[in-house]
Amino acid sequence: MIDYNYDTFATDDYDFESTVGPQVGDKAPDFKLTTTDGARRSLLDFDGDFLVLEMGSITCPLFQSRRGIMEPLAHHPRASSAVLYVREAHPGAEIQSHKSFEDKAACATRLKEEDGETRTVFVDGFDGQAHTAYGSMPNAVFIINKNGCVVYRSDWNNPSATRKALDALVAGQTIKAKPYFRPAVPSTVLHTLGRAGKGAKIDFFKGLPFLIWTNIVKRNLRLLFGRAPKGSHDTTC
Template sequence: METTYNYPRFSSEYYDFSEFPGPRPGETLPDIAVTDLEGKPVRLSDFRGQPLVLETGSVTCPIYVQEIRPMNRLARDYPHVKFLTLYVREAHPGEELHEHKDIEDKRRCAAMLAAQDGEKRQILVDDLDGNAHRQLGGFPNLVYVIDGEGTVIFRGNWNHPDKVEEILQSGDFTSVRHRDLYGPDFPTPYTMYRVLARGGRLAFWDLAKSIPRLLKNHKVVEQQGRRQEETHRPQPKTEATAG
């Protein structure tokens, strides 16, 4: 993995696709400390008592931005579930929108999600060193579904709103889903262009150079996920995993 969290230029080498660290399905989510857009301290334990859907993203991540609209719809359709967006590092910085230099800059970028992309979920902001992001696994657009006791029911290295909705539709928060590796839903050309343009020409160039390796990595990860699906079935939580 990377030595510099807020990288100034994107490279696929900053992501280790061979593993998904962080709390696994059936384990308790760490009581991560972050802030809101105004800088007020927030802990994930503040949301205990109701199901939680937690997604990571940034204003320069096309895959995350592509999923904002369907995730907003889920938040409307399932009002008993708390939906949170955790703002992490810039996925594709460049000469226009740089890596975060200080926490105020990071909060300013996070506020762009509502202003420019219509994000309606509550936005939380990780610290400058990405401590919460690292604890959750470090992928740019990962997702967790957590029950009211703080137990991870499902996680994905990439967010797939349809997978999240399957769980919410079933209302089953007593079983854990063991498949957590997926290839991403690639954004439309319009979304890709609009979001990468925020970073600038360097953001386009850096992604273009990385595409062959990214495609190979995504294919391997998807194959690993399918093997998970063949091996595991949803399992009921035990007293130990229920915390």
């Protein structure tokens, strides 16, 4: 990848075949980041026993499709929930790729003010240092325990699996949910790409056959026949 903040989406902007970033049992990378309310906070300085950390941007249809299910986790009695605002997944003429940190912070603020996001939103650095450390996928999700260890991860957030994993962790049980890839709601896809502006839909639909094959077919088959790693409340790293 030549430019982290690409101007147009292409499938080779991502490595869909490799699992990059911290695995279950690894230490979660910590960063001092700015939130949309202007505070400087450490990513891993959270209340509760767990942090549910989701990657997202306002031009990511998958992230936008998941928000309605993920936001209630912000009120979980035993866990904190946050969004790491990353690069625009599908930039267009209206919501362009970030040219500065201020651009990224402005888009993150729009997520809060226009879309009504209620979770804490951390704004990653302009060059995506935190995002890169967590694997660079546009809608990955991680659950991190109080020891700072990753106890659950998925390259693509499946909210049902994430919620089941969190419930199991809180109950001291083994995680059994497998995060199968689930496509975004079609109406949300069209709305999100339309909002991004001219070029976003064309770039997305050019890559759609590859995305379907790589994620709905290959990724889900690997999950079906594979064994999910197990994290716990007490995992140390």
